Amino acid sequence: MFLVKCPWCGWRDQTEFSYGGEAHIARPLEPGQISDQEWGDYIYTRTNTKGIHAERWVHTQACGRWFNALRHTVTDVMWDSYKMGEDAPTPPKDWDGLTCCDDHKKLAEGAKK
Amino acid sequence: MKKYSIFAIARNARTHHENWERAWRSPDPKPHYDVVIIGGGGHGLATAYYLAKECGITNVAVIEKGWLGGGNTGRNTTIVRSNYLWDESAALYDHAVRLWEGLSDELNYNVMFSQRGLLHLAHNVHDMQEIGRRGNSIYMNGIDSEFLSPEQVKEMVPIINLNCRYPVMGGLLQRRGGTARHDAVAWGYARAADAMGVDIIQNCEVTGFKIEGGVVKGVETTRGSIGAGKVGVVAAGHSSVVAEMAGFRMPLESFPLQAFVSEPMKPIVDCVIMSNAIHAYISQSDKGELVIGGSGDPYISYSQRGSFDQIEHVVGPVLELYPIFSRVRMLRQWGGITDVTVDRSPIMTKTPVENMFFNCGWGTGGFKATPGSGHVFAHSIAKGEMHPVAAPFSMDRFHTGALIDEAAAAAVAH
Amino acid sequence: MSQSYRLSDKGRLDRSQKLTFTYDGQSYTGYRGDTLASALLANGVKLVGRSFKYHRPRGIMSAGSEEPNALVQLETGPRTEPNTRATVVDLYDGLTAASQNCWPSVKFDVQSVNQKIAKLFPAGFYYKTFMFPASWWTPVYEKIIRRAAGLGKSPMERDPDSYAQKFAFCDVLVVGGGPAGIAAALAAGRTGARVILADEQQEMGGALLSDDALIDGQPALDWVAKSLAELARLEEVTILPRTTVSGYYDYNYLTALERVTDHLGPQADDRIPRQRFWKIRAKKVVLAQGAIERPLVFADNDRPGIMLAAALRTYINRYGVLPGRQVVVFTNNDSAYKTAIDAHTAGAVVDIVDLRVDPTGPLVKQAEALMIRIHKGSAVVATFGKHAVTGCEIAKISADGKSLTSDTTFIGCDILANSNGWNPSVHLWSQARGKLTWDAEKNCFIPGHAGPWLPVAAGSGTGTYDLGNCLSQGFAQGAAAAQAAGFGSGEVPKTPETEPLVEGPERMVWTIPGKKPLGHGKAKHFHDHQNDVVASDIHLAAREGYLSVEHLKRYTTTGMGTDQGKTSNVNALAIMAEIRNAAIPEVGTTTFRPPYTPITFGAVTGQNRNHLFIQERTSAMHPAHVENGAVFEDVGDWKRPWYFPKTSKSGVTETMDEAVLRECRQVRETVGMLDASTLGKIDIQGKDAAEFLNWVYTNKWDTLKPGRARYGLMLNEHGMVFDDGVTTRLADDHFHMTTTTGGAARVLGWLENWSQTEWPQMEVYMTSVTEQWAVCTITGPNARALLADVTSMPLDPETFPFMAMQEGTVAGAPARVYRISFTGDLAYEINVPARYGLHVWRALQDAGKSHGLCLYGTETMHVLRAEKGFIIVGQDTDGTVTPMDLDMDWIVSKKKDDFLGRRSFYRTDTKREGRKQLVGLLTDNPNFVLPEGAHIVEDVKPKPPMKTLGHVTSSYYSPNVGRSIALALVADGIKRKGDTLSVPLMNGHVEKVTLTDTVFFDKEGARSNG
Amino acid sequence: MAKASSLYPGVTIETPLSGKDPIQADGVTITELPFLGKVTLRGNAADPAFAAAVKSVLGADLPTQPLSSLRVGNIRVFWKAFDEWLIWTNEDAQIQLITDLNAALSGIRKSVVDVSDYYTVLRVDGARSRDLLAKGCVVDLHPRSFKPGQATGTGFHHATIFITLADADTFDVMIRWSFADYLWAYLADGAREWAPA
Secondary structure, eight states: OOEEEETTTEEEEGGGOEEEEESOOOOOSOGGGSOHHHHHHHHHOBOOOSSEEEEEEEOTTTTOOEEEEEEETTTTEEEEEEETTSOOOOOOTTOOSSSOHHHHHHHHHHHHO | OOOOSHHHHHHHHHTTTOOOOOSSOOOOOOSEEEEEEEOOSHHHHHHHHHHHHHSOOOOEEEEOSSSTTOSGGGTSOOEEOOOOSSHHHHHHHHHHHHHHHTHHHHHTSOOOOBOOOEEEEEOSHHHHHHHHHHHHHHHHTTOOOEEEOHHHHHHHOTTOOTTSSSOOOEEEEETTOEEOOHHHHHHHHHHHHHHTTOEEEOSOOEEEEEEETTEEEEEEETTEEEEEEEEEEOOGGGHHHHHHHHTOOBSOEEEEEEEEEEOOBSSOOOSEEEETTTTEEEEEOTTSOEEEEOOOOSSOOOSSOOOHHHHHHHHHHHHHHOGGGGGOEEEEEEEEEEEEOTTSOOEEEEOSSBTEEEEEOOTTOHHHHHHHHHHHHHHHHHHSSOOTTTGGGSTTHHHHOOOOOHHHHHSOOO | OOSTTBOSSOSSOEEEEEEEEEETTEEEEEEETOBHHHHHHHTTOOOOEEOTTTOOEEOOOOSSTTOSSOEEEESOGGGOEEEEEGGGOBOOTTEEEEEOSOSBOSSSBGGGHHHHTGGGOOTTHHHHSSOSSGGGIIIIIHHHHHHHSOOBOOOOSOOOOOEEEEEEEEEEEEEOOSHHHHHHHHHHHTTTOOEEEEOSSSSSOGGGGGOOOEETTEEHHHHHHHHHHHHHHOTTEEEETTEEEEEEETTTEEEEEEESSGGGGGGSOTTSOSEEEEEEEEEEEEEOOOEEEOOOOOBTTTSTTEEEHHHHHHHHHTTOBOOOSEEEEEESSSHHHHHHHHHHHTTOEEEEEESOSSOOSHHHHHHHHTTOEEEETEEEEEEEOSSSOOEEEEEEBOTTSSSBOSOOEEEEOSEEEEEOOEEEOOHHHHHTTOOEEEETTTTEEEEOSOOTTOOEEOGGGGTOOOHHHHHHHHHHHHHHHHHHTTOSOOOOOOOOOBOOOOOOOOOOOSSOOOSSOTTSSSOOBEEETTTTEEHHHHHHHHHTTOOSHHHHHHHHOTTOSTTTTTTTHHHHHHHHHHHHTOOHHHHOOOOOOSOSSOEEHHHHHTTOSGGGSSOOBOOTTHHHHHHTTOEEEEETTEEEEEEOOOBOTTSOBOOHHHHHHHHHHHHHHSEEEEEOTTSEEEEEESTTHHHHHHHHBSSOOTTOOTTBEEEEEEEOTTSOEEEEEEEEEEETTEEEEEEOTTTHHHHHHHHHHIIIIIOTTSOOEEEEOTTTEEEEEEESTTHHHHHHHHBOSOOSTTTSOTTBEEEEEETTEEEEEEOOOSSSSOEEEEEEEHHHHHHHHHHHHHHHGGGTEEEOOHHHHHHHHHHTTOOOTTTTOOSSOOTTTTTOGGGSOSSOSOOTTGGGGGSHHHHOTTOEEEEEEEESSTTOOOOTTOEEESSOOSSSOOOEEEEEEEEEEETTTTEEEEEEEEETTTTTTTOEEEEEOTTSOEEEEEEEOSOOSOTTOGGGGO | OOEEOSSSTTOEEOOTTTTOOOEEETTEEEEEETTOEEEEEEEOTTOHHHHHHHHHHHSSOOOOSTTOEEEETTEEEEEEETTEEEEEESTTHHHHHHHHHHHHTTTSSEEEEEOTTTEEEEEEESTTHHHHHTTTBOSOOOTTTSOTTOEEEEEETTEEEEEEEEETTEEEEEEEHHHHHHHHHHHHHHGGGGSOO
16 A cells, blocks of 8 residues: 555545546547547557556545656656646656655755755 | 376386476577567467467467566466356357366366356346346357356355345356466476477566567567567566557556465365455365455556555455454465456457567456467467457457457446 | 473463463463463473375474464364464463364374375476376365365354454554564654554563573563563553564555454453454564574474474573473574573483584583583484484584485484574565575575665664674664654664674585485475475476476475465575575575465454445435335445335235335326435536536537436447436536436546546536435326425426426425436425435325325336336446447437547447347237346357347336336347347247337326326 | 424434434543534635635635634634635534525635535544544544644545544544444444443
């Protein structure tokens, strides 16, 4: 049971949330104008990333709001979450999926001291 | 290949079992194969076996990034059945069951296929309608299928608590269903394929493909490039990753699925019992362990583990149906990566890359199909055209909409 | 014979509490503080079980949870527990236990013949045989195998005990209550951090409980007591003895099993949960689980009386038991000398057999000073004794450890203690995705690169065996963990004075040579005692190519027992490494999987059983339904009245069919009332609400006038129907949506998903109001008259037409009344805030008496709607059905360019001819009711396979139509109305059916106005 | 419990826990707070018009900090989401409140919904309240991390609850009508270990 970071309620138990699949898949604006293949890809085809995955979650049992998050699908560690419409955060190039954004902040502060 | 038998064991006992030969070689990759199979699980090894056995193609390599049968083959709950709703599925899975029935003999390796019966429980009116439809559909496909009354269920499973939170209203029984020894399937196919000249190459990970003018020419691996006339990808949970190397995407998502076993006990559960309304299924292995599984975690993951609350959501129902197991202990839990399609049916297909074939999307139901999947996939690769049983499962169904929706009937509003 | 092996002057027992217990029918005594194992040994009982495969006699090998052998069937009846490790059962008065996996008795076990033919059971033998004849596998061979396997017996009765779960949170979780763990808890606890200290033993202290070490010149156990007292005073510290941390999951989520009353036995207070399952979310975790001793792998090393050296020492010092008179200590290291010395001091005749040619170190000197015989450069090469060890043969062994270099000498002994060094307990470290490193000096795996949640390890779990170092590691890690969690300055408490540990090097001989080559002769070198896996099995696996550690494990079953290989895994790896002549880390290690030790299903489930398994949701009118004798149907988690059987004066109660027939007739003759409260209800507000509905329904909503209602179909993006319901416009910017009972949550989620993520600019808010409104549906010719009795609202069809809504009071309570109908008859759905639901229902029931009111349930509702051809989503549809398939084009707006699912209509398969479509079916025999799910065929064959055209989705006997009716999905059905087809049933009966329209009753719809 | 409606003569009103006696155990008591008025308010807090209109009715600014709440007289206002608030009032007081909010907010993006009977509220009180709630609550209720006035939705096994710390050891737990019986039974069962012998 990993933790999920709700942009409003903070890090909370995964069981409070529902998973919403891959993020940033916009509904075609004019479905009438696209091919069966393009429409099929929109409904069914997914990147299914092994590594850093942009995905949607909703805090079902608390605030009920949808948001996006980056999670490493090899370790299930969530890097950070971001509100709908916001740009995805950028983890460090060398992120191995073993630490989350807040750990990094702490380390950075530690370094300052 | 020296024959296995009780006599062979007796003979070898005299020489202290020091003269058994290797079950399979571990060769270095050759520069080129007629067919390279990516994925050394049950499906991949079965494909190689039938290519060699029935299609006369023996210049075949199976490359596996880890150890044989280390993926879902070695992580499932070993259930075999063919009581599927749609005609296409029934044809495919029953083809597999028929092969299972002769498999130990065919491979001269005891895969312990045990047709101890598989029982689906119905707990409410909707369940009854669902098994009513599926039972009839299976029957019309010429597959064995019986409806049981609650009393008959109790007779078959005396320890069951019929009057649980969702009282048992009936059951659908497939007597030809059951279990098999999962590792043995991989090992048996490996040994038999190896004996016909198939190279089984473990610890060899695919890193890319050589594709020229849309045609696959070879495979890049951690053990060098390997030329290939044709490539069959049977990479289960990692299919999307392999597809990405070949430059296309699949209608797949990889979800964790967990299972666990109890401590071994004397025989107490004789058949396989599944329950739709309360997601849990249970059987007892020959070693005496209760083998228990349920539904998977809801998020994609390659971590080969899931969340503990999923385990709780299976243990609860098990105790509701079998309260006597309250003091029995969970011995070991594990997780696998299941490659799931939206219609819960597999994908056996040609791909945008010529001579490259994919066999994936088996989700939580792959083990039972192992021989059938390998058999029709081998013929498809050999012929360059999908085998009639495999054809309906090709990828273009996600564009035409001709899904084979095994998920539909079971889980819908009421 | 009463506790004749008990030492008078040793042990941490409460000798004032004498406890009586029964083992294999014989009564014995022990003391509070004993385990079942120590009490058995005190009474001279060595033979406690039979092994899994060969049914060899087995005894007690360890003094802890790693025990592979001493598995007993604890208690009988509803509280019986199979495979219980005698070494972890705290003795209580009246305890009953029995040996398992043997028949008729542990002393004479029929299946021990397996030993005679053991040669025929090498690893994986079952893969190579039992194949002829194939048909014999399940009925014959497998049956025998299943009977032979399986160890203990399952309980056969319901568990009388209760269990609990606890969600706990802490800053620092310390796993293990030995010196390092206690030190860590002290260092962390003093900072004010929230600390949990858990240990699987009945008391804290770990190895110190079996030891005579000094701390600051005082007995170490004084320091333990002092420290525990201090911890107990710290408000934020929780001390959990008898608590095994079983799993280490993501984000420092750990599970632990607390055995709350097990040590009190069945007599415990039944209000107290027997076991509590902790689910702990920790900020930092300190792993101080200690180390487990490795056995030596030598010939016939499994006889009762052969045990681990440290275990013997524990029995002597902690439990005051010297289980033998003549002790042989066989070792490759110094630590076992402590055992020899303590056994000697306790009065045993002791021989030390040391693999090392020239052992040095103070312990060796000390033993020599005590005149204990030490056989250097020697090994035990054979053991003797039927039901317990009676002696062994030793011999010098060669420098490479592969052969004997002297004749053998016999030594009589009744205890053979052995030690092959130690394995730090790295299980949880590994579960937390930490890497393991092979320490070539200490010959063991130690924690390597930590997993993502950065636990820290301390004490002998890191391969540190010096007490002082364990303490200072504990203090340091505890302080650091607290600081990382935001407490304290990281200042490390001063480590008290202890005597430094000086030990000579070990000598590793992973397989001790026997008198014959490995695998020859009868002798067996066990490394996995529980699963009967021997060194020669590993050689066989290697020979056959099962080289990867996972293949080795699965082929030989090594490490797959209830002990999960705690004593066997490293020995197996090392032997495989020797064979492959590779370094041990190259062979690898198998993944450690939870749980660390087995956990009861009952504890995992906690309170979530019986009436708390899954909630029973009921409506506000439920008490009335119970009074009215309703039989309930499970719909999702809801309990809905299914039908209301009547009982005649003579006491005869209607069957379901009788009740449903009566209800169906009476509703259409007079009036009936249904509890429709469970339908999903969603309040939708905002100026874009109508546009939003245009997107999620197939029809148009902006044209709907306030106060009016409309039926809608909801599709997913595949174009398939997934829910339906009536939605009412309360005001320009305000709608009240209803959904199916089962679909309520799904639909709300679906709407929220689209409005929040795809169309945030739309001004619309959704709020679930399902339970806010209790709904009494009255329908039938007398519905208007009945309602008129309890309301002053205008009810004439002109002011209150079909598909309209008005607000007012009903039976004195505020209500919204919707004139919508799921029966085709005049109907009112009376919605009142739930608090008034029961009052209004009863008022209507009373008023109804003069109108011939009949209560009806879901079954009658289904029949009545089927008479009118109204669909039930999920019964007449299955997620593969479009509105056109339902012959409901009329509800698909042609004016809208787009709505959810529309594009999918134009896919080749979705628009093709010959799709399955909903039609009515009439059977040739009007009284024959088709089974739902039956299939329809063009032409009947003598037997399957037959090509089917579709299946029956709904089927009932309709008293109002006066015959059976059915709905079905049939290929090209709409075009084929009028055709006659066949329905072959599994019982052989074939029923001819005619395809018809889906409306069977009141085709012209005259009745909806009453 | 069942009683006569104060608004509608002759009408009796019920809660999902009607007829249940409070649960008394050593260190913890469980009682129902029946018939509280409950209102769900939705809107854009960042819109000054919305904020002002709401303030004009409540007499205070809406809480905008996640998990926070405030009291104005007999009214308790809880942050539920960035655009959603939950308001508790005395019995029947929600009716006037809803009228006032709708009036003040007319023409402004909003939603005002009476959910008084969608939920009921349990009060879990006493030194052992945290121990009892810890049997199912996945949120850390330790005084250090969950302070008086804080409130959040979360899970309790199969139920979704909304929980707030009224003060010291007093928790108010809001639960859907159809789950109230389940939660009540769960807490009652959980309190058994402290029940009088």
